[in-house]
Amino acid sequence: MAPRILVVDDNTELLSLLTQLFEDAGYEVSGASKGKQAIESARANPPAAAVLDILLPDMMGYHLADTLRREQPQLPLLFITGVFKGGKHAIEARQKYAAAGYFEKPFEAQKLLEAVAKLVPPEKKAPPAASLQDAFEVELDIDVEEEGPQDAMELTGRIKVTGGGNLSAEIRGANLTANPLQKAPATVVRPPVPGRPATPVPVGGGGSGPRRGEFKDNLPALITAFYLSRETGELGVQRGKVKKVVYFERGTPVFALSNLLADRFGQFLVRVGKIRPEQLQDATVVATQSQRRTGDVLVERGLLKDTERLYYVGQQVKAIIYSLFSWDEGTYVMSFMEKAATESIKLELHPANLIVRGVKKLYKPERLRRLLQPEDRLVPAVAPSYQLNEVELERWEAELLPRVDGHRTVAELLAYANRPEHVVYGFLVAMTSLGVLDRQT
Structure with a gap:
């Protein structure tokens, strides 16, 4: 036993x-x-x-x-x-x-x-076989469409990446706006990507059974759990037919995959205005016929510079991760494998700033008000998950924090900040999501 x-x-x-x-x-x-x-x-x-x-x-x-x-x-x-x-x-x-x-x-x-x-030596046991019930699969060759209206996403024009040999680089470009996919074509099968299997990839379906749970306003806490334990693994999230997975390496999110049509690289380039829909359609036809990646065809046609590809791939991955902050329901699966190490390009996203930006960008005003009431009083957390020096703050935010001492209500903090209500709510909810602030009980 x-x-x-x-x-x-x-x-x-x-x-x-x-x-x-x-x-x-x-x-x-x-x-x-x-x-x-x-x-x-x-x-x-x-x-x-x-x-x-x-x-x-x-x-x-x-x-x-x-x-x-x-x-x-x-x-x-x-x-x-x-x-x-x-x-x-x-x-x-x-x-x-x-x-x-x-x-x-x-x-x-x-x-x-x-x-x-x-x-206490553990009991030696054979790794359990992956079952259909436990497996979380992101079908890389089939794309599905998101249901319901989508919002535009603002992306800062800066990404940090780590390549082969642990070489790090910061790439700067123009700020991007990823608009919703206006008109999705019929579901298509994408050509196989070199270096990736064409068959569905099980996330957590290898040597260990994944931990499932309800996905509801707890994305910051799940990201923080990986950070606090410095774990390498995957966080798979599903809502309906849409599945996305975030890869972590030593507690830091570094990569992401999605089976959503709008998250494909070509569609992402359309969404940010880099290419036109008809240009993507033509390139997709050629890529399918020649069994090549769409990005290679776009470079060949001069629609995408080879030097730009890394920047846009990084922004695409960043957009997939940020998009999960807009989900307020679904299920999640945690598993611990070394897949992140096999990625040739990995983002450098500090979890604290990822959470702050995700909450500010994608939590809607009604959701913010549901999570934090005007009469609530906040206090500095006794055991914060992150230190303030790890968080990038605007000047007004840094000036507001010392006034969060349990004596003032959220409504009073809103009045003092003299900023739009949803902006202040976004900041305060982000700080509670980080565990920097707690509700006074």
Whole structure:
């Protein structure tokens, strides 16, 4: 029987991610988001080791550790924290609790797994075969059309990419507006892309079972879960027939795929005004007949410079990732594989700024007001997921933040900021999405 690990963290998405990682490694996992829940779980199913977040909603992780140790004096303990950082805290945890590990967020989840495995070796098991129920497939050769009206997306004319040999570059161009696809042709089969299989690619269908959940206003939290655990893997999201997947490498989103017709490279070039629809149609015919990529044909015809292709591919990938912020329903799948490492070109998108821009760009006013009420009072978070120096702020935003102290309502902050209501709401919701601000309870 697989050894049981107790994992406690009040960040729901991070708890889900860590639970899956331990299960994939060969453990049974009891997950809890509160101390009392963890105590009850441990009494019902005594764990072989416990991973405890220090700051919990109902008690300190150290108090939880005391309770667990009274009932299991030899229980191995490992601590994770986003607040109590520095050598002093780690030394104290080791002296008082003989802690086998002390991990400061963001931490490398794989090192946490290694530390647990030294204490409690996992059960060796064969990787489960991928099933139709568990597999998340982005069908790269078939495109579907988005249902319902779409909005234009503003894209800044700057991208950072990493190529072969870990060489980084910043490419600057004009700001782009990706307009909705006006008239979609009939569904077509795109020619196979060199280096990619033409058959559907399973995301998370390999050596581990994916973790599914409801996708509803929690994209920032899912991105942050990858960031806090420095994990490499995929986040697949589905709404109806539309499927998109974001690739992460060591906690940073680097690439994305989509089966949406409007997200195809040629259609994206039309949406941003780089080429005309009829030019794309002609190039697509030639590409299909010659089994080449549409981009190669566009370069051959002088409609796209070869030096421009990397810039537009980067903007296309960025648009796919940003577009997910407009989704307020669907399902998600997390899986952990090394596919991101095989991409020849990878974006450099810091998760904090990605979240801020995504919320500001694509959360509609009615959604913002649903997430944050005028009478709400906000306070600086005790355990922020990101530091303010990681976030790019406008001057008025930096001036507003010190006034967010729990004494003023959101309505009062709106009046002070003297900016359009949806702009201030977007900023405040973005800060709560980052975990920089919390609602006062």
